[in-house]
Amino acid sequence: MKSLLTVTALALLLGFAAVSQTPAAPKHHVVFQLSEPDGSAWSSLPIHVNNVIKALAEDGGSQIEVVFYGPGLTMLTKASKSYEEPLKQLSDKGVRLLACRNAMKMRNVKSEDLFSFAGEVDSGIAEIVRKQEAGWAYIH
Numbered sequence: 001m002k003s004l005l006t007v008t009a010l011a012l013l014l015g016f017a018a019v020s021q022t023p024a025a026p027k028h029h030v031v032f033q034l035s036e037p038d039g040s041a042w043s044s045l046p047i048h049v050n051n052v053i054k055a056l057a058e059d060g061g062s063q064i065e066v067v068f069y070g071p072g073l074t075m076l077t078k079a080s081k082s083y084e085e086p087l088k089q090l091s092d093k094g095v096r097l098l099a100c101r102n103a104m105k106m107r108n109v110k111s112e113d114l115f116s117f118a119g120e121v122d123s124g125i126a127e128i129v130r131k132q133e134a135g136w137a138y139i140h
Contacts, residue, residue, distance in 0.1 A: 027060025029136040031128055037071035038080075045075075046086040048139070049095060065131065066090070069100035069124030076118050077109060084115055091117035100124030 030052055034045060049064060056062040068076045075083050076099050091097055098119045104110070111120065121127040132138050 024061075026063040028056045028062040029131070029134070030062055030064045030139060031131040031136045032064070032066040032139045033124075033128060034066055034068045034072035034075060035070035035124070038074065041072070042075050042083065046090060049090055050093075053093060053095075063094070065096040065098055065127075065136075067098050067100065067121065067124045067127050068118075069103040073099055073103040073107060073109060076115060077113050078115060079113070087115060088117055098124070098127060100127070 032045070032049065034041060036042075045066065049066065052064065053062060074080055076087070076097060078084070087097055096119055097115075097117065098121045099109070099114055100123060101120050102123050104120070114120075128138060
């Protein structure tokens with residue numbers, strides 16, 4: 001009986017330790033839209049996203065997505081080599097960089113044309129709608 005109590009106590013202790021190490025879900029959820037052709041939006045996107053990450057870090061953290069569609073899709077392709085490193089750094093921070101499959105189809109962009117760290121969604125606008133309906137802040 002004594003060993004059963006010891007095993008139970010040890011299991012509870014390990015369970016509490018595991019729970020205490022589980023990171024809290026981020027408080028803030030932000031979705032950015034990038035649909036403009038090459039220009040100031042492209043060069044300022046990494047700056048804005050990094051600023052949001054930094055500002056919200058002490059206020060519960062953030063979960064961020066950037067949805068690329070229309071002419072903005074090109075920023076997420078290997079042809080836009082100068083943006084690879086800044087976007088990879090965002091991805092490494094947990095930012096999801098998502099290409100619209102509808103825009104990919106219209107622009108004849110294949111999955112292999114995207115940076116390796118990019119994801120895909122069925123529809124860029126629908127993704128933004130879903131996020132807004134789920135309470136995410138929308139930044140255009």
